[in-house]
Each structure stands twice: as C-alpha cells, then as structure tokens.
Amino acid sequence: MPFNSIVKFLALLAVAPAINAHSWVEQVRLIDNTGAFTGPVGYPIGYMNRSAPDFNDSLAQNKILDTATNPPVCKPKANAYDKHPRLSAGPGDYVALIYQENGHVTQPFLTPRPYRDGIVNVYGTLNHEDSDGINDVLSAWTADGKGGNGKGKLLATHYYDDGQCYQNAGRNFAIPIYAQRFHEHGLDELFCQTDFQLPDDLPEEGTYTIMWVWDWPLVTTDTQNTTEIYTSCAEIQLGPAKGGKNSKVKFSKNNPIQSAGISSQMATLIEATGLGIGTNSPGAPSSTATKDSGSEPTSTITMSSPERTSPSTKSATESTSSSTKKHHDGVKTVTVTAKPKTTTKWKTVTVNDDATTKHPKTSSTATSTSAQQTSASSDTQPTAPTTLVPITSISKFMKARATGQARRGGDDRS
Numbered sequence: 001m002p003f004n005s006i007v008k009f010l011a012l013l014a015v016a017p018a019i020n021a022h023s024w025v026e027q028v029r030l031i032d033n034t035g036a037f038t039g040p041v042g043y044p045i046g047y048m049n050r051s052a053p054d055f056n057d058s059l060a061q062n063k064i065l066d067t068a069t070n071p072p073v074c075k076p077k078a079n080a081y082d083k084h085p086r087l088s089a090g091p092g093d094y095v096a097l098i099y100q101e102n103g104h105v106t107q108p109f110l111t112p113r114p115y116r117d118g119i120v121n122v123y124g125t126l127n128h129e130d131s132d133g134i135n136d137v138l139s140a141w142t143a144d145g146k147g148g149n150g151k152g153k154l155l156a157t158h159y160y161d162d163g164q165c166y167q168n169a170g171r172n173f174a175i176p177i178y179a180q181r182f183h184e185h186g187l188d189e190l191f192c193q194t195d196f197q198l199p200d201d202l203p204e205e206g207t208y209t210i211m212w213v214w215d216w217p218l219v220t221t222d223t224q225n226t227t228e229i230y231t232s233c234a235e236i237q238l239g240p241a242k243g244g245k246n247s248k249v250k251f252s253k254n255n256p257i258q259s260a261g262i263s264s265q266m267a268t269l270i271e272a273t274g275l276g277i278g279t280n281s282p283g284a285p286s287s288t289a290t291k292d293s294g295s296e297p298t299s300t301i302t303m304s305s306p307e308r309t310s311p312s313t314k315s316a317t318e319s320t321s322s323s324t325k326k327h328h329d330g331v332k333t334v335t336v337t338a339k340p341k342t343t344t345k346w347k348t349v350t351v352n353d354d355a356t357t358k359h360p361k362t363s364s365t366a367t368s369t370s371a372q373q374t375s376a377s378s379d380t381q382p383t384a385p386t387t388l389v390p391i392t393s394i395s396k397f398m399k400a401r402a403t404g405q406a407r408r409g410g411d412d413r414s
Helices: 003-019 176-185 263-269 316-320
Strands: 025-031 037-042 062-063 087-089 094-099 119-123 150-157 192-197 207-215 218-219 224-226 229-238 298-303 333-351 357-377
Touching: 025 087, 025 229, 037 087, 094 229, 119 192, 150 207, 192 263, 207 333, 218 333
Parallel strands: 087 229
Antiparallel strands: 025 037, 025 094, 062 229, 094 192, 119 150, 119 207, 207 229, 218 224, 298 333, 333 357
C-alpha cells in the first residue's frame, strides 16, 4: 500500500469513533441585526452537558430508525427546563440551532449518505404535545401551516453540512475537508448551525416549540435507502422581537465566524425540498411565496455580501458554496411578491415489508409560485417556498416519501 494511502487510512481510523456519535442540537442562539449571536444561550429539551460525569451521547440524541410506529419527534418536555433556560425571542427574530458535526462533515465518504449529509428540516408549533410523531411532522407540515394535521409549519430546510463547520481533528491535515476549513478559518473547530426565522404572526407570550429533524438515510442504491433520522427539540420563550418587528439583518464584516449566523441560510430559508438521487445533489427548489388572504405579502431581506447571494437560475449547491466566507460587505435588498396559489395532489401510500403498497389516499397541498421583484439591486434573490415543492428529478427516490402520513411504513426500499 502506498505511503499516502496508509496515512489517509490511519486518519479515517482516528475519527471513526466520533462519526458513530452522530449529532444533536446543543445550543439555541438569537441572531441580532448585525448577524451576530446575542443574548443568553438557550438549550434544547433533554440537554446534557458534555462535561457532566453521567454524559452519554446515546441519551443526548433522539435516534429514529423505524417510522412505522410513528415515534415521537421530541423527548418528553416535562421538567425539561428546570435546570437550563429556554432561549427568549420574538416574532420575526432569526435563530441559530448549534450542533457538532462529529465527523459526518469532514469524513462524508465512510458510508454512502445523501448530498452534503442530508437535509435538516426545522419545524415550529404553538401546540406541541409529546405524542407528536415523526410522520405527523416530517414532509407533512408545510410553510403555509396547512400541511398535515395543521398543528405546525415548516420554517427552514438546510443541508446538514452548512459549508463552513468542522470538528477538531487534532490538526490531522490528512483529512482534506478539515484541513481546508482549518486553514481558511484558523480555528481548532467550528460548530455547525441551522438558521431559521420565527414567524411574524406569533404572539409575544407563551412558548413556541422548534423541531430540528436531520434526515440522514443510508443510501443503498440510487432508489433505495435505509431510514436514519435524528431529532432535537427546543422551546422558545416568546416576547417582543429582540431586533424589532420586521427589522432587517445587515451582516457586519467584523463578526467572528464562530459567533454569527450564516447569511446565505437566512437569505434562502429553504435550500432544498428533498434528498437527491442517491448521493447526488437535489434540484434547486422553485421560488414560491404564501398568499393566505386577499392581500399579497411581501418580505424584505437585507444582505451584506454579493458573493453569498445567487440568481434563481443557480443550483442549491451554487447558492451556498460561498458560505465559508468570513467577511461580508455590500448591501442587497429584495422584495418578493406572491402570485395566486395552485393546488398539487399528493398520493399517500403505506409500504409493506414486501415493498408493496396499499391504502392509497389523496390529499391536497397548496403550493404557489412567485415572481421576484428587485428593490435597490439589479440581481434577484431566491426565496423560500411556502410548501414542499415536487421535484420531478427525484420523484423515483421519493416514491414512498411523498407525504408524512405512513411515509416510511416498514422497509421503504421501494
């Protein structure tokens, strides 16, 4: 075996235990108007301090390998905040969910997994119950709040690999992704994050439950996978918006990368609406917006970095490839106006162990397309769709994953 191959093999062995650790949300951070983290740290339900004598990663994480029984998305919420505080935030505030990559980002090829280590979906609800199951939420709740049982909504979808994070590998530069990001950022490690925005119509009191759902199946073929999902939940104590309602975020070039949100995630809250075929990237989502009433809603996003934004013709990969940039300058303002919505019918199926289907049902999900209008800029900025948009290029892979209801009954290798 060539010497270089031996070095790379030993590097893989060195990080193998970390990769088995998987991931969970460890902190919840508020993002201010400059893009920086601000205020006291909030914590997820079931938080465990890594330095605690009884710490065990299997207790900290919530792992779902079989969705047939519709297991709960969240750990029990009773007494969850007796020792650790909730994050305090208000309607329209941006929030970051912080987690460690545990080798999944820096060693992505040890097992065949989806593009950029799968998708993290963020859902929110004012009416959380411990019995809320994975099939009730994942691929069921939509951004307009009308999907599934209507109890919650989709707030964001981002790739697990946020484009900049990495775990401390002891300066083992035989690991290419770690070496590249270490030399770019000069930090021993950089935690990953998933950014989202709280809905503008939330009350300024009570609690709002956030669900972080990492869909990370083991890819067996281009059309088959084995379910593996990890979830974390957190309650947010609602109050007046910290940044002021409808305030804009203007990223500061002085923000340390480890203490700030990711502008590309905040500008494009929904980066993809499903997994790609096998390990390939999914298609870019269509730009859509909500129209729940007679008035047409508009949203304004102020960005600070031309290289962190992209035209709607670019792919999801291109729109996030510059998220490793540390400094941001320039300002872009984009106004988006929605067109009337249309209706797409989904077929819900139950998949038996023998890969046959039964009990077909149909349901309607509202989707809409929008035209993008630009203010104070000649470039356009893709905006988040309000619902899960069908992507024909991955329809074969998503055959038994079209909706949340019975989305993975038994073995979903259909």
